[in-house]
Amino acid sequence: DTGVSQDPRHKITKRGQNVTFRCDPISEHNRLYWYRQTLGQGPEFLTYFQNEAQLEKSRLLSDRFSAERPKGSFSTLEIQRTEQGDSAMYLCASTQFNLISYNEQFFGPGTRLTVL
């Protein structure tokens, strides 16, 4: 399977704990996006990388959130001191960005986080 993969698929944690999610994009896709989706809503943009550079962060991304893409391939999203409001589906998407044609984003299956 050469699609976007995410790990873990589900995570249950207690409030105050730290959690880390991993996303493996489609091979050689240079852009990687993180979105968050709460129950009954559409996904909301969090941050994105072009290769290893983090180019934009949403105001939704508080100081407790950090994302990395150290070698321009997989990415991690860490949430420190989790709060119940962090409970959501965290989605990763990737695309091969170019200026010539439209760059369609392909999503992974998501990581469902539940903070107790």
Next chain:
Amino acid sequence: TQLLEQSPQFLSIQEGENLTVYCNSSSVFSSLQWYRQEPGEGPVLLVTVVTGGEVKKLKRLTFQFGDARKDSSLHITAAQPGDTGLYLCAGVANAGNMLTFGGGTRLMVKP
């Protein structure tokens, strides 16, 4: 801030009926995508429309992009239970190509 309003939020119909889902905004988008999402899974891309007035067909699904590139619609003909799911529209209006999603339309097709 670009906002996409989807309507209706919920739709429950019988197998064989037709339906239309709308996606509206006051902002202009360079492109618009439609996704379908199953519970517990990520969105799966159905189609991308990029030209104002563009119409694309995918079997029983017809997608239209408004002339002004501010709105779009998804029409399903003769809906089947397998069409059940969450339909999301998402627009691109920035250099970063970040997607702005609508709130989604949850469709249930009863046999």
